[in-house]
Each structure stands twice: as structure tokens, then as C-alpha cells.
Amino acid sequence: MSNCIALDRIVVENNRVDYYFSVSSSLQKYFSKNNHMFLEYNHDLAYVPHSILAIPFAANVLPLVWITDSTLMLNELDLSFSECIEDLRLAYQEMFPSVAFKGTTKIKKCVENSYVSETKSASLFSGGLDAFTTFIRIKHNKPMLITEYGWHHHDIQHSEVWEADKKHVVSFAEAHGLENILIQSNYGNFMISETIDREFHKKLGFSWWEGLHHGLAIISAAIPMAFKFKVENIFIASSLHIGHSSKCASDPSVDNEIKYASGHVYHDAYELTRQDKVKVVVDYYAKTNIPVQLRVCFKNKKNCCNCEKCLRTILGIVAEGYDPNNFGFDIPDHLSQHLSDYFKEHVKFLSADVINLYWIAIQQRMDENKANVLYPDLLEWFLDYDFAANQKRALLHYRITKFFPILKRKISDRLNNVFAQKV
Structure with missing residues (x-):
């Protein structure tokens, strides 16, 4: 069998x-x-x-x-x-x-x-x-x-x-x-x-x-x-x-x-983009005045506001002209700087699907609705943030700072092993 x-x-x-x-x-x-x-x-x-x-x-x-x-x-x-x-x-x-x-x-x-x-x-x-x-x-x-x-x-x-x-x-x-x-x-x-x-x-x-x-x-x-x-x-x-x-x-x-x-x-709701869904939720709860707590971090006790999924949801809400604090997020001080720091560290890890499906849509919606955005300092840089260029730059920096030292160590280890065998 x-x-x-x-x-x-x-x-x-x-x-x-x-x-x-x-x-x-x-x-x-x-x-x-x-x-x-x-x-x-x-x-x-x-x-x-x-x-x-x-x-x-x-x-x-x-x-x-x-x-x-x-x-x-x-x-x-x-x-x-x-x-x-x-x-x-x-x-x-x-x-x-x-x-x-x-x-x-x-x-x-x-x-x-x-x-x-x-x-x-x-x-x-x-x-x-x-x-x-x-x-x-x-x-x-x-x-x-x-x-x-x-x-x-x-x-x-x-x-x-x-x-x-x-x-x-x-x-x-x-x-x-x-x-x-x-x-x-x-x-x-x-x-x-x-x-x-x-x-x-x-x-x-x-x-x-x-x-x-x-x-x-x-x-x-x-x-x-x-x-x-x-x-x-x-x-x-x-x-x-x-x-x-x-x-x-x-x-x-x-x-x-x-x-x-x-x-x-x-x-x-397969016909709706994620940004469409953000609009459905925030418009509904803003209209009803019912408190709502979105749970985005499925492996944390509460929304961490530091991971990609939290941040894309936070920015999606911001793009619709609402305050994420009213939807279950404890927004870090200086949200603009917090997002900028996150991208500097993590943009190299974002997949093309995540960028194209979510982040580009957030940029577009924020640009359409910028008169209602509650965090105007975001508008100074995020609307023009070039994901492809910044990702390429971050990957190059990562390879220089991480890859070559690792390669150097491996070569050194291999040479030491060869030397040890000869001795």
C-alpha cells in the first residue's frame, strides 16, 4: 500500500x-x-x-x-x-x-x-x-x-x-x-x-x-x-x-x-482591499460611538504597536482621518519618528506583496485624504517614501555590515580547520 x-x-x-x-x-x-x-x-x-x-x-x-x-x-x-x-x-x-x-x-x-x-x-x-x-x-x-x-x-x-x-x-x-x-x-x-x-x-x-x-x-x-x-x-x-x-x-x-x-x-469581503476594510470599520464605529478594540497581534496579549501588522493598521486608520487610540492602539509618542525608525530597521524584510497590497494603498489613501490626517508630520515624508529604493539601500547596507563579516569568519574557521588537520 x-x-x-x-x-x-x-x-x-x-x-x-x-x-x-x-x-x-x-x-x-x-x-x-x-x-x-x-x-x-x-x-x-x-x-x-x-x-x-x-x-x-x-x-x-x-x-x-x-x-x-x-x-x-x-x-x-x-x-x-x-x-x-x-x-x-x-x-x-x-x-x-x-x-x-x-x-x-x-x-x-x-x-x-x-x-x-x-x-x-x-x-x-x-x-x-x-x-x-x-x-x-x-x-x-x-x-x-x-x-x-x-x-x-x-x-x-x-x-x-x-x-x-x-x-x-x-x-x-x-x-x-x-x-x-x-x-x-x-x-x-x-x-x-x-x-x-x-x-x-x-x-x-x-x-x-x-x-x-x-x-x-x-x-x-x-x-x-x-x-x-x-x-x-x-x-x-x-x-x-x-x-x-x-x-x-x-x-x-x-x-x-x-x-x-x-x-x-x-x-x-474578498472584493474589499485592506484599506477598504479599515474604512468600513472606522466609519461604522465613529458613527455609532461604540467603543471598539481591534485585536491585531494574534500572538500577543495586546497590540504591540511595533510590528508590521500593527503599524500598517495604525497608518490605515490615520489615512482615513481617525485616531488609532480610539480603536485599540496605544500609539507611541512621536508616531512619525516611530514609523521612520521601524522602516530603517525593517523595510529590507518587507515582501513585495506586503508593500504593494498594504503600504502603497495606505500612501494613496493618505494622499487623497491628507486634509483630515491627524498626524501632519507624517505627511512631510511618508507620502513620498520610496519603498523600493529604501529597501534596496537597506539590503545593501545589511549585506555589507552583516554578510561580509560572517563570510570572513567562515573562511577563517575553514582555514583554521585545515591548519589543525595538517598539524
Whole structure:
């Protein structure tokens, strides 16, 4: 038999499901040694059948099955999801034509699950800009808010980041009379992404988590709860937009193909750029006068205001003529100087996609709206900041100051080794 991943047991206890699986020896290098994945919810799993519970495990490993030309073996699986697997594979294949997406899925029993929807929508809600945009667009449906933390290891460990996330989303839901679905898992760690990346990153052009894994992991974790509450549509906010050149595991060509029982998935706001989303959020909350705390740093307890993602969001808000302090950011003194210092140190690391998708759009919007910008000292230099030229200059300086000393040391070490061998 070809390389194989087999789901051996699904163990359900109250609000937790554990998956125990076995893999061929040639595939073991991609998995943590105990071959175990789990999901824990803040609602019990009563009446959720194993054929639905098998979906998250299948969804997490399918991309690996495809790129390694392996076989996934399942005792049972929801019929609707089983029927969309081939469409998902084809969507990935089109996205990554340089890698062959092969492999097969063998299912002993496909179960036809169905329900009459009782909940119009559930929305994956991190508290970030994308998630807030989607919430504003569907809030009339009173969506259930789904928030996840997938970075545990063999079991749940205390995480200050998760506790901060949970406090934020629960408070938000309470203020809007909504229901929270909270999910904890090890889906981000039960596979060894570093090993997969070493083997496939060059072929794919993207990391395992970014390019293939995270969309299916996040969406599928929500499906057991969507089944329990008879949800018609799971909404996931877009990360990118129409016309982008980047590839991403969460893309409408993939997400919109996912089916489960009687439910569907909708990849929302793909027609909006990130700057469009900034405008949607700040205009809405400025109009309603409702306090809002955007959560941009997903691996920090609060927005650090020092990373690229924080700074691009801060500047996006500034470009719309609003004060970022009113949207969950503790702005550093002398924002203009803070941004200038950041670029001096980090512009060399910014990808062309990040510059073109986000920073150029911020510059353009700030130029259009400069009469309303609250930080006029930014206008003195940022509008004319040449990312390409400054990046080229920074890279040259980096190579001179870092590369040549490293090369000199390596040559010295090699000569010393040669000398030692002769002596």
C-alpha cells in the first residue's frame, strides 16, 4: 500500500474530542510522536455524530495527503464533506501548479447528515480588522462568534494570549447579545510544519501553515458546532482581495467549496482591499460611538504597536482621518519618528506583496485624504517614501555590515580547520 494516514479512534467526552491515528513510517517525520489531535469546545458535543467529528481531522491532513501522494483512511465521514474533497484538491492544484496534488481518500461509510437550519450564520471572529469587517456586514443576522486557539501541544496549557483573546471576544459578544463558540486545539502543532517546509517550501513558494493548512484547520474546527447549532453558513473573513498575486490557504476558491451536512462556508469581503476594510470599520464605529478594540497581534496579549501588522493598521486608520487610540492602539509618542525608525530597521524584510497590497494603498489613501490626517508630520515624508529604493539601500547596507563579516569568519574557521588537520 502507498503511504497511509489512518484515523483509528475518535474519543468524545463532554465538550472534547480526541483523534488517535497511525501513519506509515515514511510519513511519521511530519507528525509529533504521539499521533494525536484534539479539539475542546465551550459547548458539549452531545448528538454530534462521528461522521461530522471526523471532518476536522480529515481537513487538517488532506493537503499533506495530496502533496505526498498518500492515502487517507477513515471509518466514516459526512457525505457532503466527502463529496467536496475532490473540488478542494482541484482548487489547491490550480493554486499551486508546480506541485502535483495526488493521493486518495478511502472511506468505509459515508453518512448523509442533514438538518433544517436554525441559526442563519456563525462567523469566525478573531477580533481583528478582517473579522470586524465581516461582523459589521452580517450583524443583522445575529451571528454566533467563533474564536479559536490552535497552538496547544499534547494537551491544553495556560496561554495568556488565549485568555486575553477570550476575555475580549466574550465581552464583545455580551455587549451585542451574541453567543460565543470558543475552541482550543493543537491543530497548529500536531504536524511538524518545519519538516514539511524543508521538503516543500521551495516547490510551493509558501510555508505549510500559510499556503496550505490554516484555512482548512480553522474552518473545520468550527463544523461540529455548526452542526450542533444547525448553522446555515459559516463566514470566514478574507485575508486578501481580488487581484492579489499571493497564494493563501484561506481563499474563496477553497473555502467556498467546503460543505458539511446541510451547511456551507462563505469567504466574505474578498472584493474589499485592506484599506477598504479599515474604512468600513472606522466609519461604522465613529458613527455609532461604540467603543471598539481591534485585536491585531494574534500572538500577543495586546497590540504591540511595533510590528508590521500593527503599524500598517495604525497608518490605515490615520489615512482615513481617525485616531488609532480610539480603536485599540496605544500609539507611541512621536508616531512619525516611530514609523521612520521601524522602516530603517525593517523595510529590507518587507515582501513585495506586503508593500504593494498594504503600504502603497495606505500612501494613496493618505494622499487623497491628507486634509483630515491627524498626524501632519507624517505627511512631510511618508507620502513620498520610496519603498523600493529604501529597501534596496537597506539590503545593501545589511549585506555589507552583516554578510561580509560572517563570510570572513567562515573562511577563517575553514582555514583554521585545515591548519589543525595538517598539524
